[in-house]
Amino acid sequence: xxxxxxxxxxxxxxxxxxxxxxxxxxxxxxxxxxxxxxxxxxxxxxxxxxxxxxxxxxxxxxxxxxxxxxxxxxxxxxxxxxxxxxxxxxxxxxxxxxxxxxxxxxxxxxxxxxxxxxxxxxxxxxxxxxxxxxxxxxxxxxxxxxxxxxxxxxxxxxxxxxxxxxxxxxxxxxxxxxxxxxxxxxxxxxxxxxxxxxxxxxxxxxxxxxxxxxxxxxxxxxxxxxxxxxxxxxxxxxxxxxxxxxxxxxxxxxxxxxxxxxxxxxxxxxxxxxxxxxxxxxxxxxxxxxxxxxxxxxxxxxxxxxx
Amino acid sequence: xxxxxxxxxxxxxxxxxxxxxxxxxxxxxxxxxxxxxxxxxxxxxxxxxxxxxxxxxxxxxxxxxxxxxxxxxxxxxxxxxxxxxxxxxxxxxxxxxxxxxxxxxxxxxxxxxxxxxxxxxxxxxxxxxxxxxxxxxxxxxxxxxxxxxxxxxxxxxxxxxxxxxxxxxxxxxxxxxxxxxxxxxxxxxxxxxxxxxxxxxxxxxxxxxxxxxxxxxxxxxxxxxxxxxxxxxxxxxxxxxxxxxxxxxxxxxxxxxxxxxxxxxxxxxxxxxxxxxxxxxxxx
Numbered sequence: 001x002x003x004x005x006x007x008x009x010x011x012x013x014x015x016x017x018x019x020x021x022x023x024x025x026x027x028x029x030x031x032x033x034x035x036x037x038x039x040x041x042x043x044x045x046x047x048x049x050x051x052x053x054x055x056x057x058x059x060x061x062x063x064x065x066x067x068x069x070x071x072x073x074x075x076x077x078x079x080x081x082x083x084x085x086x087x088x089x090x091x092x093x094x095x096x097x098x099x100x101x102x103x104x105x106x107x108x109x110x111x112x113x114x115x116x117x118x119x120x121x122x123x124x125x126x127x128x129x130x131x132x133x134x135x136x137x138x139x140x141x142x143x144x145x146x147x148x149x150x151x152x153x154x155x156x157x158x159x160x161x162x163x164x165x166x167x168x169x170x171x172x173x174x175x176x177x178x179x180x181x182x183x184x185x186x187x188x189x190x191x192x193x194x195x196x197x198x199x200x201x202x203x204x205x206x207x208x209x210x211x212x213x214x215x216x217x218x219x220x221x222x223x224x225x226x227x228x229x230x231x232x233x234x235x236x237x238x239x240x241x242x243x244x245x246x247x248x249x250x251x252x253x254x255x256x257x258x259x260x261x262x263x264x265x266x267x268x269x270x271x272x273x274x275x276x277x278x279x280x281x282x283x284x285x286x287x288x289x290x291x292x293x294x295x296x297x298x299x300x301x302x303x304x305x306x307x
Numbered sequence: 308x309x310x311x312x313x314x315x316x317x318x319x320x321x322x323x324x325x326x327x328x329x330x331x332x333x334x335x336x337x338x339x340x341x342x343x344x345x346x347x348x349x350x351x352x353x354x355x356x357x358x359x360x361x362x363x364x365x366x367x368x369x370x371x372x373x374x375x376x377x378x379x380x381x382x383x384x385x386x387x388x389x390x391x392x393x394x395x396x397x398x399x400x401x402x403x404x405x406x407x408x409x410x411x412x413x414x415x416x417x418x419x420x421x422x423x424x425x426x427x428x429x430x431x432x433x434x435x436x437x438x439x440x441x442x443x444x445x446x447x448x449x450x451x452x453x454x455x456x457x458x459x460x461x462x463x464x465x466x467x468x469x470x471x472x473x474x475x476x477x478x479x480x481x482x483x484x485x486x487x488x489x490x491x492x493x494x495x496x497x498x499x500x501x502x503x504x505x506x507x508x509x510x511x512x513x514x515x516x517x518x519x520x521x522x523x524x525x526x527x528x529x530x531x532x533x534x535x536x537x538x539x540x541x542x543x544x545x546x547x548x549x550x551x552x553x554x555x556x557x558x559x560x561x562x563x564x565x566x567x568x569x570x571x572x573x574x575x576x577x578x579x580x581x582x583x584x585x586x587x588x589x590x591x
């Protein structure tokens with residue numbers, strides 16, 4: 001049986017599949033579905049968390065688009081302290097690992113969130129400098145290589161856990177941002193967050209989303225995600241930086257494309273909305289492919305694209 | 308527990324006004340489903356969001372669940388193309404249902420509008436089976452997608468000319484009246500369903516009225532009017548809400564409604580915190 005376990009920034013993930021932040025709440029929802037098994041999952045990234053509770057944006061918060069969807073949730077969350085004290089103790093840490101997703105409006109807030117999660121059972125912290133749906137912070141940091149690095153720099157001394165920087169595709173030069181973040185202490189990257197977009201309601205003559213713009217996700221963005229991942233290949237191979245590839249993965253074929261381009265881990269998000277049990281079939285599809293091609297371990301496949 | 312199943316379409320009948328009634332074989336869901344809950348249906352191959360559709364009936368003995376939907380957009384158009392004998396991939400039952408155990412202690416007026424009528428039929432049926440005192444008011448601008456007949460029950464405040472009811476409810480001894488602004492529907496109350504509800508409530512003697520709870524499902528303005536009606540008369544009122552939905556399992560927090568609770572304002576998820584909410588908590 002091919003080995004699916006991967007090493008990601010010093011962590012051992014039992015499979016490369018990672019359930020993405022914002023799609024799986026605080027880890028308590030999907031186990032309510034019969035047949036769902038966290039043992040198919042390498043890690044679950046909890047919903048974006050800020051220092052203080054946030055109400056989030058007004059509805060409509062989402063809208064379906066061709067081969068994808070727009071969302072503008074606005075980081076609704078109960079605050080880092082509440083997550084650590086009341087939610088993390090309820091999660092099945094023996095079945096998979098849980099990562100935090102840290103957000104803030106200043107480098108200091110990001111650092112404080114990291115400090116709170118440092119003393120908790122999460123095994124890594126994803127830095128969300130690419131959320132397009134908040135008025136301060138988020139993508140405004142992600143689009144500016146200097147600010148992005150400042151956020152990582154501020155968080156680095158606040159935690160010993162791996163820091164994974166989630167990069168924005170809305171950034172003209174993703175490689176520069178990634179390099180600055182690596183130099184500032186980032187242990188890995190998530191590639192990519194959503195693309196900014198909007199939709200129009202013809203009857204109301206208004207934007208569909210109350211936030212006006214939202215983040216586009218789903219199969220529509222897969223080619224963009226693969227290209228951004230490809231652009232980062234050289235930097236990541238040179239410094240042995242692991243990447244969590246994501247953007248429209250809906251089946252094993254999609255997942256394998258990301259693996260070949262260089263994704264050590266494979267994020268699933270919007271695809272879960274189409275098929276909430278997709279993780280089981282992707283795991284099986286990865287095993288089948290490896291077996292058919294005589295490859296003993298998934299890690300041998302990562303980055304093996306001939307280009 | 309939520310079940311992901313491949314359900315056989317046992318029957319599919321199209322009614323005027325692009326309304327469709329489907330009977331599906333989904334024993335796990337039929338066994339567990341409660342009024343107010345919904346199923347989340349894959350309307351096309353992955354690449355399209357699922358569509359939430361509330362349940363009109365769940366029969367644990369036959370394993371059947373019934374749904375009613377109207378074609379309003381691309382998702383429901385695709386769903387309407389599915390034929391008897393085909394299968395639908397779906398999951399359910401999802402959501403916080405109506406609290407029938409509490410409701411059955413008093414009298415319950417169910418108020419449904421359009422494709423919001425099905426959960427009211429489901430609730431009325433279950434409340435009746437529990438020995439409850441229940442009646443139903445249903446409004447639609449389309450021809451009702453049910454067999455209709457004149458009712459033998461009299462209701463105070465409702466004119467004898469307004470006598471049409473849904474046959475399946477009459478057979479279960481559940482009083483019901485229909486409303487519509489469509490002049491081609493005879494025997495119906497001419498106007499909106501909350502107005503008919505108000506006429507009836509005003510004709511019920513005050514001491515008996517205090518014992519009534521309202522439950523409702525339908526378009527937002529209808530629910531707002533029913534909530535206002537409940538507020539005026541000091542009645543417990545529960546509404547089933549809808550909002551654009553993505554995951555249908557509580558993971559994405561996309562389908563929220565604003566509520567005002569004892570500890571302040573919140574955005575609650577329609578899919579799992581609802582779809583049933585205390586009307587007094589909803590920020591209309």
